[in-house]
Amino acid sequence: MSEDVLSQGEIDALLSAISSGEMDADELKEQKQEERKVRDYDFKRALRFSKDQIRGLTRIHENFARLLTSFFAGQLRSFSEVSVASVDQVPYEEFVRSMPQRTVLNIFSVEPLEGRIMYEVNPNIAYAILDRTLGGEGKSSNKVDSLTEIESRIMSRLFEKAFESLEEAWGSLVEIDLTLEEFEVNPQFIQMVSPNETVVIVSLNAQIGETSGMMNICIPHMVLEPIISKLSVHYWMQKEKTKSSPEDAEHLSKSLNNVDVEAKVLLGESGVSIEEFLKLNQEDVIMLNQSIEEPLVMHINNEPKFYVQPGKQKRHMAVQILGETRGEEE
Known part of the structure; x- marks a missing residue:
């Protein structure tokens, strides 16, 4: 206070x-x-996630939004942009009341975690996606009450495929297998958890072509409870600091030994004017800026590495390494 x-x-x-x-x-x-x-405290709105854990969820779903943007852009061949608007924790009853009377709802199971999550798509953006999928311009026409069986099937398959990006986004936290269990348009027919259960609502701003709308992901507390400790920033920091095993280091060293690099030695350079260049004839001599008494420089991938002197090895041109440049050329 x-x-x-x-x-x-x-x-x-x-x-x-x-x-x-x-x-x-x-x-x-x-x-x-x-x-x-x-200060009044509403026990119905008990906060079960800390700010640190909410930030962890935000980070995961920002990655999901980027993946979803790429998916819709490639699938619909149209301008697409998805971004995280907010991540909040509210009672499930409050989330249901905030939804339109008719909307597009996709219910997914989250194996091996318990419970289910809901993917709610505003009808404006849902119909724009459907129209674009069927070859239209991506215009929106809110007709949720008159969805045909074919339209429902196309829409559910599209969102099921889109939600594969969530598996990838959650992959850094836990391996999950999402399966679409229900497709519904009336929120009153869906009762995933008790009305007072705390759920996390991830709100996404979506724009497909010239149509924009909201998409919401509802994640009950019971789904996140087994992995709630992994949502803190300490978990991410420890994960980043985890050292690789000796076997990984050995494998990496062997792989690096087989990498090809370009090695070249520059004998010297010279500058001439355009007029001098145009007057060059056979047997003319161009003086280089390299003294024969000074060593040459060997470049590895265009970076100076060794001092060398030229010579021959059997019938091949060769150089002998005299020492490292130690950054003098840089």
Whole structure:
């Protein structure tokens, strides 16, 4: 609970009043206790996720939003953009009341985790996606009440395929297998958890062509409970600091030994004008800026690495390494 901060003038006046006897310290203390505000606490909205865990969920679903953007762009051949708008924890009943009376609902099981998650897509964006899938311009026409069986089938398959990106996004946390169990348009027919159960709502802003709308992912607490400890920033930091095993290091070293690199030695350079270049004839001599008394430089992948001297090995041109450049050329 926040408290008012006194200015320096108010502090001086208060100390002066106490020292002069105009105000008693005990009286001031009692007055302060009487003025203390009481904050209401709603037990129906018990917060079961810390801010750190919410940040972890936000990070995961920001990656999901990027994957979903790529999926819709490739699938629909249209401008697509998906971004995370917010990540909140609310009672399930409150989430259901916030949804339209008719909307597109996809219910997924989350093996090996318990429970199910809901993927709610606003009808405006859902029909724009359907229209674009069927070869249209991606215009929206809200007709959830009159969905045909073919339209429902196409839409459910499309969202089931889109949700494969969530498996990839969650892969850094836990391996899951999502399976579409229900496709519904009436939120009142879906009762995943008790009304007071805390759920995490990931709200996504989606734009397909010129149509924009919201998509929401509802994740009950019981789904996340087995992996809730992995949502903290400490888990991610420990995971990043995890050292590779000796077998991994040995395998990496062997792989690096087989990598080809380009090694070349520059004998020298020279600069000529265009006029001199045009007048060059056979047997003309161009002087290089490299002295025969100084070593040459061997470049490895265009980076200076060794000092060398030229020579011959049997019938082949060769160089002998004299030492490392140690960054002098840089």
